[in-house]
Amino acid sequence: MPVEADSIDQDATPQEAWSQLAILADRAGAMDIRALFAADPRRAETYTATLDDLSIDFSKSSVDADAHTALLALAEAAGLRAFRDKLFAGYAVNSTEGRAAMHMALRAPEGEAMLAVLPTGIENAAAIAIAERRRMQDFVTRVHEGDIVGATGQRFTHVLNIGIGGSDLGPRMACEALTLARGAMLTPRFLSNVDGTGMQALARELDPATTLVLVASKTFTTQETATNAAAARDWLAGALGEAAVGVHFVALSTNRLAVASFGIADDRVFGFRDWVGGRYSLWSPVGLSIALAAGWEAFQGMLDGAATMDRHFRDADLAENLPVLLALVGIWHSSVLGYRAQCVLAYDDRLKRFPAYLQQLEMESNGKSVTLSGAAVGHPTCPVIFGEPGTDAQHSFMQLVHQGTQVIPVDFILAANADHDRPQAHRVLAANAFAQAEALLRGRTLEEAAAEMRNAGQPEAAVAAVAPHRVFSGNRPSTTILFEKLDGFALGRLIALYEHKVAVQGAIWGINSFDQWGVELGKVLAGGLLPDLAPGAAPGEHDGSTSALIRRFRDLRRER
Numbered sequence: 001m002p003v004e005a006d007s008i009d010q011d012a013t014p015q016e017a018w019s020q021l022a023i024l025a026d027r028a029g030a031m032d033i034r035a036l037f038a039a040d041p042r043r044a045e046t047y048t049a050t051l052d053d054l055s056i057d058f059s060k061s062s063v064d065a066d067a068h069t070a071l072l073a074l075a076e077a078a079g080l081r082a083f084r085d086k087l088f089a090g091y092a093v094n095s096t097e098g099r100a101a102m103h104m105a106l107r108a109p110e111g112e113a114m115l116a117v118l119p120t121g122i123e124n125a126a127a128i129a130i131a132e133r134r135r136m137q138d139f140v141t142r143v144h145e146g147d148i149v150g151a152t153g154q155r156f157t158h159v160l161n162i163g164i165g166g167s168d169l170g171p172r173m174a175c176e177a178l179t180l181a182r183g184a185m186l187t188p189r190f191l192s193n194v195d196g197t198g199m200q201a202l203a204r205e206l207d208p209a210t211t212l213v214l215v216a217s218k219t220f221t222t223q224e225t226a227t228n229a230a231a232a233r234d235w236l237a238g239a240l241g242e243a244a245v246g247v248h249f250v251a252l253s254t255n256r257l258a259v260a261s262f263g264i265a266d267d268r269v270f271g272f273r274d275w276v277g278g279r280y281s282l283w284s285p286v287g288l289s290i291a292l293a294a295g296w297e298a299f300q301g302m303l304d305g306a307a308t309m310d311r312h313f314r315d316a317d318l319a320e321n322l323p324v325l326l327a328l329v330g331i332w333h334s335s336v337l338g339y340r341a342q343c344v345l346a347y348d349d350r351l352k353r354f355p356a357y358l359q360q361l362e363m364e365s366n367g368k369s370v371t372l373s374g375a376a377v378g379h380p381t382c383p384v385i386f387g388e389p390g391t392d393a394q395h396s397f398m399q400l401v402h403q404g405t406q407v408i409p410v411d412f413i414l415a416a417n418a419d420h421d422r423p424q425a426h427r428v429l430a431a432n433a434f435a436q437a438e439a440l441l442r443g444r445t446l447e448e449a450a451a452e453m454r455n456a457g458q459p460e461a462a463v464a465a466v467a468p469h470r471v472f473s474g475n476r477p478s479t480t481i482l483f484e485k486l487d488g489f490a491l492g493r494l495i496a497l498y499e500h501k502v503a504v505q506g507a508i509w510g511i512n513s514f515d516q517w518g519v520e521l522g523k524v525l526a527g528g529l530l531p532d533l534a535p536g537a538a539p540g541e542h543d544g545s546t547s548a549l550i551r552r553f554r555d556l557r558r559e560r
Helices: 014-025 033-039 065-077 080-089 103-107 125-144 169-179 197-205 223-240 242-248 256-262 278-283 285-294 296-315 322-336 354-366 398-403 423-442 446-455 460-470 488-509 517-533 544-556
Strands: 048-051 054-057 115-118 121-124 158-162 187-191 211-216 249-252 341-346 384-389 410-417 478-485
Touching (some): 014 065, 033 423, 048 296, 048 322, 054 488, 065 322, 065 488, 080 488, 103 278, 121 125, 125 285, 158 223, 158 285, 169 285, 169 296, 169 354, 187 197, 187 285, 197 223, 211 242, 223 242, 223 517, 242 249, 249 256, 278 285, 285 296, 296 322, 296 488, 322 341, 341 354, 398 423, 410 423, 423 478, 446 460
Parallel strands (some): 158 187, 211 249, 341 384, 341 410
Antiparallel strands (some): 048 054
């Protein structure tokens, strides 16, 4: 998406930049994407950005040259360059918690220095991450080679990851993406929801003698993870004895005192610093399940792919920067045109968990209504993120996306080469992806619908009755992300693309993308409410509805 640097107003204030975008959105035909293609049939050549084999086609959006220039002016006015510099320099961009956001250091190559600025001084974040990475690699290699075995001497065949949020969504998504086609070296299983049904089902499936259990919790106090870890401990110790806990459990945590109390030896603890946020932690020891399941080469490939995107985001000019461009198109849709949802369709069954991963990454990061200064945000921020794999989605919610009353932009994600031996199936898959995007753009007029029915021999009465229901408005925007093949490198690059997109949008909206106080409030309230559910407990102070629900819950359990 080339743009003349001289055409960007370097001196505009954020308010002026937002005002200019509002003026552009109010133009007649501002959302007429078909008209843009009619005026420039080769529009895709201009509005496609590339990095090696990765391409992002923005041409099926209503961003034209004026809007593109104005969006870049907004990025300049919002201080995006300065934010990017602070991010990579290790400053506390997470201002409400006084922390850097240095997840990029987790995938830094050997020998590269990345510093984190802490209240106590400066530390080489990359060196710390690389040292822990070496420990992880040694552990993974020894498990795979059978040097580390279970309490009965049997080799591990399964790895159970116990965590929630970022300690579950990222590893779960990546394990599925990297093992579905090629198989797993250790079969991965995940336990996140505190509902006891999950552990009950896993206990029926897994053999404790061949199961390695990872407990992923930075503080080792997260209520759901602690509850599930205790259940897994009881299951394993009940089958193999108390001494087996130290052999079968690994902690991905910084709370070594709590870990030791649980019964996990120090050499089975892999830690990370406060500059690693939960939803950015799959690159850290939290990703140990990925390496155990998919192999170290695949996990290292993820790190390398993400590091490639890091360098591109750090060094490329804003006008050619893939995360920046993806973010700006999203801002045009959500903050300027008012589209309040975003659909993500990965046409790859291996990426079926990718939308769920993005839900946390985007909505927990940018689901904010307060700026860094504490004032109310003046524009809509993060849209609702949802999605499923294509082509499954075409037979469910895509009806709404095509013909519903609200406009929902779509990200289509597709690898050109499949990881299976059915090339025709992959052509069918790609045809559906491209056709869905084309259908969203083109739509179908009443005249076209009527003509199709007449050509099919339908009587005029049927044409009059049914044709209106076959009308598609069209002009519904989409972005298509295409790359050569899905492997560890491509997956890491894709994840980092969205990570940086989220950070860019947060910087432009003036919010903190790296805290999650809404999540914290729920945790606090749950901890305070739990004693009220015990039999015979005196009710605490709650609103009328919550008090009534507590009473009803205890009545149904016969625990008054």
